[in-house]
Amino acid sequence: MEDAKAGLRERKKRRTRATISDAAIALFLEHGFQRVSVAQVAEAAEVSKRTLFAYFPTKEDLVVHRLADHETEAARVVRAREPGTDPLAAVREHFLRGLRERDPISGLNDHPQVLRLTRMIYDAPSLVARMEGFKAGAERELALALEETADTPELTARLAAVQIVAVQWALAQDNARRLAGGEPADARFEGAVADARHAFALLENGLRQPAAQR
Numbered sequence: 001m002e003d004a005k006a007g008l009r010e011r012k013k014r015r016t017r018a019t020i021s022d023a024a025i026a027l028f029l030e031h032g033f034q035r036v037s038v039a040q041v042a043e044a045a046e047v048s049k050r051t052l053f054a055y056f057p058t059k060e061d062l063v064v065h066r067l068a069d070h071e072t073e074a075a076r077v078v079r080a081r082e083p084g085t086d087p088l089a090a091v092r093e094h095f096l097r098g099l100r101e102r103d104p105i106s107g108l109n110d111h112p113q114v115l116r117l118t119r120m121i122y123d124a125p126s127l128v129a130r131m132e133g134f135k136a137g138a139e140r141e142l143a144l145a146l147e148e149t150a151d152t153p154e155l156t157a158r159l160a161a162v163q164i165v166a167v168q169w170a171l172a173q174d175n176a177r178r179l180a181g182g183e184p185a186d187a188r189f190e191g192a193v194a195d196a197r198h199a200f201a202l203l204e205n206g207l208r209q210p211a212a213q214r
Helices: 002-031 038-045 049-055 061-080 087-100 112-123 125-150 154-180 185-207
Strands: none
Touching: 002 038, 002 049, 002 061, 002 112, 038 049, 061 087, 061 112, 061 125, 061 154, 087 125, 087 154, 087 185, 112 125, 112 154, 125 154, 154 185
C-alpha cells in the first residue's frame, strides 16, 4: 500500500514538473526568455510560485533541465564502453550516432521548435552562462570516468576531458549555426560527420602519449 502511494506521488510530481516546463518553454518561445517572468510561468502552469521554485530553483532551470542528462553523457559512455574499447573511440562513436539520429545535442536537428529553443538559449546571456556550467560539469565527470576506468593519471584525465568536451561542444555549435542559417540537417549531415571524424582524429593524435614517455 505504501509503495503504491509512493508511486502515485512520484507520478504526480513528474506530471507537475512536465506541466510547468511545457508552460515555460511555450511562453519563452513565444515572447522571449527575458520578457517572461516566473510569475507568468506559474500562472500559465496553474501552480503557485512556491511550487514552481520547488521544482525549478531558478528561471534558467526551466530551460536547461531538459539538457541535464547530457552533462554526464560522455562520462556514462566511457564507463559503459565494451572491454578493450578506447575511451576516445567510444565517445567518437557515440557522437557520430547522435548525428545519425539527429540528437539535438549534436546541433544537427532542424525541427522548428528545436531551432527556436537553440536560438533562444544563445540569445540569453544567463542561459549561455548556465550552458558553460554544464560544460564544466561534463569535463569533471569525464575526467573522473577516465581516472576510474582507464587508469589515467589525474592531470592527464583532466586535460583530456577538457579537450574532448571542447571538441564536442565546438562541433555541435558549428552544426547549430549552420542550421540556424537555413541549411537543412540532411544536407549538413555528411559535412558534420566529416568534421567530427577530422576533429576526433586530431584529438587521437594529440592525446597519444609522446614516444619518449612510453
